Amino acid sequence: MLRNRELRAALIFISPAILFFLVFWAAPVLLALYYSFTDWQVGQTETWAGLANYTKLLSDPQFHTAVLASMSIVLIVMAVSLVLALGVAIVLADPRIQAGRLWRVSVIVPVVTDWVATGLVFQLFFLPNQGVLASFGQSLGIDALNSVRWTTDAGLAPWAIAIFVIWKQTGLYAIFFLAGLKGIPGDIIEASKVDGANAWQTFWRIRWPMMTPLTVFVVVLSFVTTLGLFEPVYLLTGGGPAGATRTLPLFLFENFFTFGNSGYASAAGIYFLLLSLMFTFTASRILKDRDES
Amino acid sequence: MADEFRVDRRGTKQSLRARNLALVLQSVAAGDGVVSRADIRRSTGLPSATVSEVVGDLVARKVVREVGQARSNGGKPATLLALDRDHHLFIGVHIGRSQIVASRVTLGGRIQESVRLGYNPTDNPIPPAAEAVARLSATASGTVSSIGLATPGIVTSEGVLTQALNYGWSMMPFGEQLSQACGGLPVHVINDSNAVALSEVVLSDRSRVSLVLLWLGTGIGAGIVLEDRLYEGHGHRAGEIGHVDTGTDALCVCGRTGCLEAVAGLFAIVGDADAATVDDFVRGRPNTHAARALAHRVQRAARELARLVSTLAATLDVADFIVGGPLVTHAIGPAVLAAINDELSARTVPGFSTVRVEFSEFGGYDVVIGAAAHAMCQELGVMVTLPDAVSDGSAPSSGRPNEEEEMALSQHFRQRATAVALAASLATAGCGAADGDSLVVEVWTHEFAPLQKALQEKWIPEYEKANPGTKIKLTSIPFAGVVSYDSKLLSALSSGKGPDVWDMGDWNYDSFHKGGYLEPIDPTVFGYASDKELIDSYQPGATKAVERDGKLVGLFSEFNTLNLFYNTDVFAQAGIPPLPADKPVSWEQLGEIGKKLRVENNGKVERTGFQFGFFANFRSPQWYAQNFYTLMRQYGQDDLYVDGKPAATTEPVVKAFKLIHDYTFEYKAYDPTFLNNWFADVPQGRAAMVQAGTWYPASAKESNPNFKFAVAPNPVVDPDDPSTYQNISWLWGWSVNAKSPTPQKAAAQKFLAFILGKKGETAQAAYWFEQAGFLQPSKAFLESDAYRDALKESPWLKLWIDAFNTYKIAPVQHSYDEPGAALVRAIDRVIYDKATPEAAAQSLQQELSRLDSQ
Structure with missing residues (x-):
């Protein structure tokens, strides 16, 4: 139990954080919630519209496309980058491999670079005929690579975006996994070896279960951040072709800023928030249940 | 404190x-x-x-x-x-050797009126002084708060002149006498050299000024200011240095020998030398005996003054020594100053910086200003700076000792006066803006290098120079950045902030007008009597996109339409004859030409024949719309909506989609995925042709100076059918923020008049045209010599005049809005998803209908 004085001190110390949270998180969310029930158009006064925006969204094919586009990119990114990250972490954590600091740094470099700068590089990377991939194909004699429309083919565009995001984010998840692996006490591993467990068994029965809380965190983090990504989509495809990669953030952005449908965009934002919360809740429940069984 | x-x-x-x-x-x-x-x-x-x-x-x-x-x-x-610099008025009075000068001064230091009266120095100067004050009070528009009186000699804080050796005055209660003669107005008396020192302080924009002013005239005195405070000393004798002993044997008027005045006073230096002798000496030709004697006296005076200055510098640790008084404007002045400074450099103590003496920048001795400043200081308890002092070089302001010196002075004075007047107007301009603070006008523009260059290097500096007191703050925002220019504008304006004046594309005018952000352009600022006259000064119909309720809510930054640019090197290399410049080719013909221009090697596209404005990396709704509307209109439909209803499955729309489809897949004249840079693809030969406006060459040549091009009229569906001569127009307009404060709004309009030109002015339009390729459709400009000259230099420009006359030109109805976004998707379906024109039209119709039903 905190004594009164300690409690007061604690409150004083966390008050800036609380204030920050209130001003930059709670207030905007509450405002968006309010506006989502209005017909607000940028620059005009709003009137109450009840659930109109929400029902309209549910029947808006553009919104459906946006949710689908977002989900497909998120799924590709999560599936690939989490597996890749775990692999990288295992390699980096293995004492026999002796991964130096340079390797660890190289893993984190894409994470700390700027989305826009790297986005422009990836634009050039995917450009047909003149781009990096196309030139690579030319040097290998694979002419077919010239005409691959990475960012303008409805089927490939989500992949192009996902490749960029995976390159950019895997390092971060790898660092988390690495920390998790390193955090497992050595005596437990040793005990398992004494009991005759092989490396495979040690991983699946000792390391992996012990990392569950961390995994939940990384899964949720990757879902939420990827869902919210704007720059890579905007830079690589601009939502195209024909809206195939017009993800939720782009939908929100376009409705708010280009069309001025602010109330409508706010409602989409609230759906967006609900989607993130639902996933977070479900993911932690599933992993916890598994952990307990 | x-x-x-x-x-x-x-x-x-x-x-x-x-x-x-x-x-x-x-x-x-x-x-x-x-x-x-x-x-x-x-x-x-x-x-x-x-x-x-x-x-x-x-x-x-x-x-x-x-x-x-x-x-x-x-x-x-x-x-x-x-x-409140204009309400309280002060009168400064200077009692000089033979005349009394008085001025009425505002709290800002502006001299409103001056009076000059002669008198006999053996008489009491107070009655004429009182008369001068009476004259000034009679014409005053406000309240005269108090009088400052500057007099030679030692003055007590009660305003009693205890002693003025050179005048033979002693124990004269000037303050009391003048006050009584002026109906009890408070009178503050100050020593004249102190007054000059004070004027140096109030005219300085520095704070915590410490300086010593040396008055060098017949007599010598000093005014000492320490940290903004005049130091008067125990018996009000501080600075009475005229009669300190220099150890020489010169005889002084006071009866003693060796006094500083006897060696370094102006008369002591000049002595019996006539003007020619002084001139010889100053020009470095001391050939005569008299000139050599003068040189000797100057040397002696400089030595003694330097001794004094270094003593004061060491005692007070003051760095600023300023010489005022008649010496400043005397022909010998600069020579004396140089000699003093030579002596001072020789006296520099190692480890200390060299002390230097300078002439008062203000021409030496604005005693009256100093006297008035003293009165203000006494009344208010603080020293205020006087930004308005000498607002007009012609005002007979100064208490100058005699007329001949005034002549020499005036020149020096005027130079300074201009500088001060500039500072003064800087402080007061901007109707309602604060004194001493400049009015800041915020300008936003989209990022376009020639536009920024023109503003930064020409218009803003010139405007700020012509309008001291106004500062223009320019912000440039990428047009298609992650958060685009339009979005930034809209969100800033809708939150009540944003720029005072900005440029934007015509597609924004509807929503911005609806939002109430657009201040109508005031025709009178631009020299027009009415809105109608302003509108009529442009090509008929050009103002359509910026006209609201008979007023303009935007003015042209540029107005343009499309013509066809092509790389002549590429054409020559491919063996294709140049296109006719007087008659458009048909889209069909152009498709065939484009087909021939395409180069593909082992599956790698190296050149494409034709470039629409939109492509994979450049998904601008504006360009999708511009290219599409041109085609749709040529096929006979003006807009995607007919009679307010979506009409996207009509023949013209389908045909427009089909043309884009054929260019991409049949002729293969266009390859949207291959292009990557609007201004480099054609110049670098990756594409052979592009539709663009007059702004294109300037930017294209920026990084490809050797770009050789020609221009053909924009292609049409049927060159023999005039009804297919249809094209789009667009404009970028300058607008003023309706929600800005009034002074900002006024300044913004004034700024626009400055950069775009008033009635009858064509130089601005010519500049924009030459530097940025921005065309203003003003009748005056299109008929001007500047445009004729430009035509001579770039004959292709004639196509724009022709286009304005032979094509039907109108802005696109939809681009940065929901129907515009639907159109983008439909065109994408054609060129990326290989949808048939009919299917694309069908899906567009569905989307538009859906939007309509909501």
């Missing part, structure tokens, strides 16, 4: 109040026009209640006025305070 070691009296309520008053006033003066009550509370440490009370008192007394509100960053905006 609190560094007094001894206090001789207990602070009383009154003395504290006076002190608080002085403190507050000092803060207002220091932050003139940008300071609020809260700032004063912070800088003085006084309680808010006291600050409010004192400020209220000062406002009631019209010493301080409220000048507007600070830009709030949340909360109640603070009220800004400035000195």
Whole structure:
């Protein structure tokens, strides 16, 4: 139990954080919630519209496309980058491999670079005929690579975006996994070896279960951040072709800023928030249940 | 303030109040026009209640006025305070050797009127002084608060002249006498060299000034200012250095020998040398005996003055020594100054910086200003700077000793006066803006290098020079950045902030007008009598996109339509003859030409024949719309909506999609995925042709100076059918923020008139055209010599005149809106998803209908 004085001190110390949270998180969310029930158009006064925006969204094919586009990119990114990250972490954590600091740094470099700068590089990377991939194909004699429309083919565009995001984010998840692996006490591993467990068994029965809380965190983090990504989509495809990669953030952005449908965009934002919360809740429940069984 | 070691009296309520008053006033003066009550509370440490009370008192007394509100960053905006520089008037009087000069001065230092009266120095100067004051009071528009009287000699704080050796005056109660003669107005008497020293301080924009002013005339005196305070000394004799002993044997008028005046006074230096001798000496030709004698006297005077200056510098640690008085304007002045400085350099002590003496920048001796400043200082308790001092070089302001010196002085004086006048107007311009604070006009533009260059290097510096007191703050924002220019504009304006004036594409005008952000352009600022006259000064119909209720809400930055640019090197290399410049080719013909121009090697596209404005990396809804609307209109439909209903499955729309489809897949003249840079693809030969406006060559040549091009009229569906001569227009317009404060709005309109030109002016339009390729469709410009010259230099420009006359031109109806976005998707379906034109039209119709039903 905190004594009164300690409690007061604690409150004083966390008050800036609380204030920050209130001003930059709670207030905007509450405002968006309010506006989502209005017909607000940028620059005009709003009137109450009840659930109109929400029902309209549910029947808006553009919104459906946006949710689908977002989900497909998120799924590709999560599936690939989490597996890749775990692999990288295992390699980096293995004492026999002796991964130096340079390797660890190289893993984190894409994470700390700027989305826009790297986005422009990836634009050039995917450009047909003149781009990096196309030139690579030319040097290998694979002419077919010239005409691959990475960012303008409805089927490939989500992949192009996902490749960029995976390159950019895997390092971060790898660092988390690495920390998790390193955090497992050595005596437990040793005990398992004494009991005759092989490396495979040690991983699946000792390391992996012990990392569950961390995994939940990384899964949720990757879902939420990827869902919210704007720059890579905007830079690589601009939502195209024909809206195939017009993800939720782009939908929100376009409705708010280009069309001025602010109330409508706010409602989409609230759906967006609900989607993130639902996933977070479900993911932690599933992993916890598994952990307990 | 609190560094007094001894206090001789207990602070009383009154003395504290006076002190608080002085403190507050000092803060207002220091932050003139940008300071609020809260700032004063912070800088003085006084309680808010006291600050409010004192400020209220000062406002009631019209010493301080409220000048507007600070830009709030949340909360109640603070009220800004400035000195009320025009209400209180002061009269400065200078008693000179043979004349009395008096001026009526505002609290800002502006001389409103001056009077000059001669008198006989053996008489009492007070009656003529009183007469001068009476004359000035009679014509005063406000209240004369007090009088400052500058006189030679030693003056006590009670205003008694105790001694003026050169005049033979002693114990004259000037202050009291003048006050009585002027109906009891307070009179503050000051020594003349102190007055000059004071004028140096009030005209300086520095704070905490320490300086010694050396008055070099017949007599020699000094005014000592330490940290903004005039140091008068125990018996008010500080600076009475004329009769210190220099150890020489020169005989002084006072009867002693060796006095400084006897060696370094102006008469002592010049002696019997006539003007020719002085001229010889100054020109470095001391050939005559008289000139050599003069050189000797100058040397001696300089030595003694340098000795004095270095003594003072060592004693007081003051760095600024300023020479005022008749010597400044005397022909021998510069030579004496140089000699003093030579002596001083020789005296430099190792480890100390060399002391230097300079002439007063202000021409030496504005005694009257100094006297008035003294009166203000005594009345208000603080020294205020006088930004308006000498607002007009012609005002007979100064108490100059005699007429001939005035001539020489005036030249020097005028130079300085211009500088000061500039500073003064800077302080007062901007109707309603705070004194001493400049008006800031915020300008936003989309990022386009020639536009930024023109503003930064030409228009803004020139405007700021022509309008001191106005500052233009330019922000450039990428047009298609992650958060685009339009979005930034809209979100800033809708939150009540944003620029005072900005440029934007015509597609924004509807929503921005609806939002109430657009201030109508005031025709009178541009020299037109009415809105109609302003509108009629442009090509018929050109203003359509910026006209609302008979007024313009935007003015042309550029107005353009599309023609066809092509790379002549590429054409020659491919063996294709140049396109006719007087008649458009058909789209069909162009498709065939484009087909021939395409180069593909082993599956790698190396060149494409034709470039639409949109492509994979450049998904601008504006360009999708511009290219599409041109085609749709040529096939016979003006807009995607007919009679307010979506009409996307009509023949013209389908045909337009089909043409885009054929260019991409049949002719393969266009390859949207291959292109990557709007301004480099054609110049670098990756594409052979592009539709663009007059702005294209300037930017294309920026990085490809050897780009060779020709222009053909924009292609049409049927060159023999005039009804297919249809094209789009677009404009970028300058607009003024309706929600900006009034002074900003006025300045914004004025700025636009400056950069775009008033009635009859074509130089601005010519500049924009030459530098940025921006075409203003003003009749005056299109008929001007400048445009004729431009035509001579770039004959292709004629196509735009022709286009305005032969094509039907109108802005696109939809681009940066929901139907515009639907159109983008439909075109994408054609060129990326290989949808048939019919299917694309069908899906567009569905989307538009859906939008319509909501």
